[in-house]
Amino acid sequence: MASGEDSLIARYFRPIATDVGAFNLDDDAAIIAPSGEDIVVTTDAIVEGVHFLADDPPDTIARKALRVNLSDLAAKGATCAGFVLTLALRNVDEAWLTAFARGLGEDAKHYGCPLLGGDTVSTPGPLMVSITAFGRVPVGKMVHRSGAKVGDRVMVTGTIGDATLGLAVLKGKLATDDAAAREMLVSRYRIPQPRNAAAMAVRAHASSAMDVSDGLAGDLTKLCAASGVSAAIDAPSIPKSDAAAGLLARGAVGVEALISGGDDYEILCTVADASADAFASEVRRAGVAVSAIGTVIAGNHPPQFLDKQGREIRLSRLSYSHF
């Protein structure tokens, strides 16, 4: 007697809801068991045509939806506890759902973040995936945006700007003959690499942190505003992939595009000078690249991005905004 929605859930999502608190997706709610720790809650949605493209492979849509949330948990210094999923679908396409659920299940397992529950609804409009993810930190130990201190180093994981270049490639706005570079950039757009492996180091050492989702320049501006400080950033120190560096070197893109483009999903944080080496070592030991890109300075002006001659780079926009 199961309705269409119930059989859809049973078929595609029950197999990946392995946590005891998910109750096999047979109930109306899930349980997160108490551990004496704070539960960190974050929620992020992705919309077809806005955050992903209609013809993106469905497993990458699932991975992106989960990973943009995992990235927030990582930046807050939290370990993963689980997530709930809301999926708004125009119709039931079995091949699409099979691939979507496979990608979601693989990521849930890989990151140790089990599916706890969800809601599947029909929509006449674009596909939308909304995820609320849960993590744990010892009481009071969530890393905030607001703790940056004058003199702290500004650090960032991975590389910046690849995803926005990947989107430009997909939209036909950026051409490159290098097939491997093209593939890497597109992959960075479609499948973020959240830095959950670095979460414990962030918790141990960062005075402030957030993930870079809307653009390094804009997100650093938010972090500085929350902390009541500013920052001086050495633009050449901002970590770039070989592909991005190559495009930059031949003038195909400017550095502004890299630092104001979205979808990096790297951790941006500040670390006291005395802890910077220990932090960098721990992050690298976790298999994640990390770079020092500047210094927290006093002031309430937006952070300055300086070129190799020390001149301030003018940014026409800081980041992606929905409205």
Place this chain on the structure above:
Amino acid sequence: MASGEDSLIARYFRPIATDVGAFNLDDDAAIIAPSGEDIVVTTDAIVEGVHFLADDPPDTIARKALRVNLSDLAAKGATCAGFVLTLALRNVDEAWLTAFARGLGEDAKHYGCPLLGGDTVSTPGPLMVSITAFGRVPVGKMVHRSGAKVGDRVMVTGTIGDATLGLAVLKGKLATDDAAAREMLVSRYRIPQPRNAAAMAVRAHASSAMDVSDGLAGDLTKLCAASGVSAAIDAPSIPKSDAAAGLLARGAVGVEALISGGDDYEILCTVADASADAFASEVRRAGVAVSAIGTVIAGNHPPQFLDKQGREIRLSRLSYSHF
């Protein structure tokens, strides 16, 4: 330097994010502090044109989005702890957002369920509101769908069928000269009345429970299936408002429409015979009407709805399904 999204959040939602764990909506995540209890998690989304109508008053859209989630917490015997909101908007309409935030804030306060965080995204498609709500129960005390026992009474709060009649009125499919009845039915569709006041009684006495969201017949079928039982329901005992009873008496609708229509947001539960009176007294003391409508029986057939002659009512459909 705030982006459009940030100023939207600051203007409309910060004033209602009063919980300390919301960090003034200035961070990337919220905190639910540990209490030694299980955290109950539920998520439900509503989509324009599917769960609400484009011209529904915006404050009622906000209230409905929150209340459909609160209804799940109530049915699980949980007290409210907070919620996160994902709002997908086509554009920023200040009057609409002001009314939406006002409705949301009033309900959050009324039900003691503070806004903890959220995500606001643009969409080219229909408006969508996705909420994940959190409650608390003592460890292991969440009330499941699966505990119904043969001989238990089947109980339901409030009245059944009003919301589906209200939707029929709004769609011009059901006419009534009675303006007060019309207004009451439409209000029941637009603004569910979640029975959170009855949550403690449910936790104390119910062997199984769920909220009626897709239709009494279908939801009872799910509860019976989860519990491995069936039920015999006395259809005349199903509580009806005066408006619904009037429409039924004059043949404008059939009882099938009432028990297979969605959006009731009442609590359906089973209670051991010996506890039924105590349960009913406690629920009524909390200001919520409650009725015994039948008995849990052995079997794996769908529950039977019997008319006043004891004949089984044939149902062409059990409930609303998205797919």
